[in-house]
Amino acid sequence: VALAGLGTAAVRGHLPALQRLQSEGRLTLAGAADPDASRRAVLSGELRGVPVFDSTEEMLATIRSDLLVIATEPSAHAALTLLGVRHRQHVLCEKPLTVAREHQTLVASAYAREPELGLVGVHQYRYSATWTSMSRFARLVDRLGMPFELVVDVQRNGTDPHAASPWRRDIGASGGMLADHGVHFLALGRTINDDFQVLHTLRAWHEDGERSVARVRFGTGVLELSVSARARARCTRAELHVAAFQLSWCDASVRLLVGRRTVARWRTDALSDRGHVDRLYLPLYRDLVEHLHEASWRKRHTAEALAVGAGLVALLELAAGHVAV
Numbered sequence: 152v153a154l155a156g157l158g159t160a161a162v163r164g165h166l167p168a169l170q171r172l173q174s175e176g177r178l179t180l181a182g183a184a185d186p187d188a189s190r191r192a193v194l195s196g197e198l199r200g201v202p203v204f205d206s207t208e209e210m211l212a213t214i215r216s217d218l219l220v221i222a223t224e225p226s227a228h229a230a231l232t233l234l235g236v237r238h239r240q241h242v243l244c245e246k247p248l249t250v251a252r253e254h255q256t257l258v259a260s261a262y263a264r265e266p267e268l269g270l271v272g273v274h275q276y277r278y279s280a281t282w283t284s285m286s287r288f289a290r291l292v293d294r295l296g297m298p299f300e301l302v303v304d305v306q307r308n309g310t311d312p313h314a315a316s317p318w319r320r321d322i323g324a325s326g327g328m329l330a331d332h333g334v335h336f337l338a339l340g341r342t343i344n345d346d347f348q349v350l351h352t353l354r355a356w357h358e359d360g361e362r363s364v365a366r367v368r369f370g371t372g373v374l375e376l377s378v379s380a381r382a383r384a385r386c387t388r389a390e391l392h393v394a395a396f397q398l399s400w401c402d403a404s405v406r407l408l409v410g411r412r413t414v415a416r417w418r419t420d421a422l423s424d425r426g427h428v429d430r431l432y433l434p435l436y437r438d439l440v441e442h443l444h445e446a447s448w449r450k451r452h453t454a455e456a457l458a459v460g461a462g463l464v465a466l467l468e469l470a471a472g473h474v475a476v
């Protein structure tokens with residue numbers, strides 16, 4: 152494995168999972184790269200024995216690897232993915248794959264020319280146990296042709312303060328919260344039905360951050376997404392509404408309601424808990440290491456990464472035409 156980008160996502164998500172799987176003899180971290188000398192210095196202890204480069208090009212030209220992991224800010228994703236393809240690498244790319252149509256088109260064309268290479272998006276929320284139950288229920292409802300509504304509300308107090316650089320403040324290059332958080336829920340929606348269509352978006356931003364909404368159809372259901380960087384506290388709520396039933400996952404609490412009556416309630420892991428979403432990198436990597444050699448698995452994941460990427464670009468383009476300031 153070759154790792155590009157040694158920022159927060161690498162430290163909190165990728166490296167712990169890679170090191171764990173390396174200790175189990177499932178993979179070898181063959182090299183890492185970051186143009187920022189301070190990031191290479193911070194991680195020098197962690198990466199002892201691993202060749203570290205100041206350019207991803209040089210890393211791929213020097214080491215032997217099968218998988219390129221891209222953990223950089225989104226503006227570098229497309230160029231690095233294309234670089235990976237030129238070096239015959241499978242690619243695991245952080246979300247969002249791209250936020251611009253020209254990048255999306257270039258990446259899609261590259262995989263159309265190289266159909267045996269795999270592209271996997273870091274959409275790790277699907278490995279959260281509560282989502283697994285929720286999506287199983289939603290898939291059944293969808294197969295029965297019944298309407299459902301998935302209501303998702305992501306509340307944050309400002310943009311991510313932990314990143315190595317402030318790339319999230321540039322809405323054009325980062326896609327803002329709609330890309331940063333919305334893409335996770337597009338990917339989750341696609342685990343219910345891969346037929347989806349962006350119906351509506353409205354984006355508003357103020358000095359203290361963004362508030363946006365989007366509506367996306369998935370099969371017989373609709374995802375109603377709202378994101379805000381102007382909340383007092385972190386909170387992620389996902390509710391599945393089917394006729395009189397409601398499964399409501401709000402932070403660490405899940406409730407099953409019939410009508411307005413709560414008939415069951417239990418504790419779970421929260422998607423607003425960074426520790427939980429960081430730990431989900433391990434099952435994502437386990438799945439990848441176990442299946443990457445299978446052409447059908449690679450094909451399915453490449454199709455998913457490209458479809459979710461294209462859906463996000465469509466959503467952002469629609470949002471650009473519906474901006475309230």
Ligand SMILES: NC(=O)c1ccc[n+]([C@@H]2O[C@H](COP(=O)([O-])OP(=O)(O)OC[C@H]3O[C@@H](n4cnc5c(N)ncnc54)[C@H](O)[C@@H]3O)[C@@H](O)[C@H]2O)c1
Binds near residue numbers: 155231246273316317
């Ligand atoms: N899946 C998740 O839950 C999750 C969580 C956090 C971040 N992310 C994603 O991870 C990515 C990185 O976010 P972050 O918070 O770690 O950002 P960050 O700013 O902390 O780190 C990005 C790093 O990439 C390096 N970089 C830039 N261009 C490079 C290149 N061409 N080659 C190698 N390295 C390069 C930068 O120098 C920096 O060190 C983003 O796409 C973000 O959306 C995903």
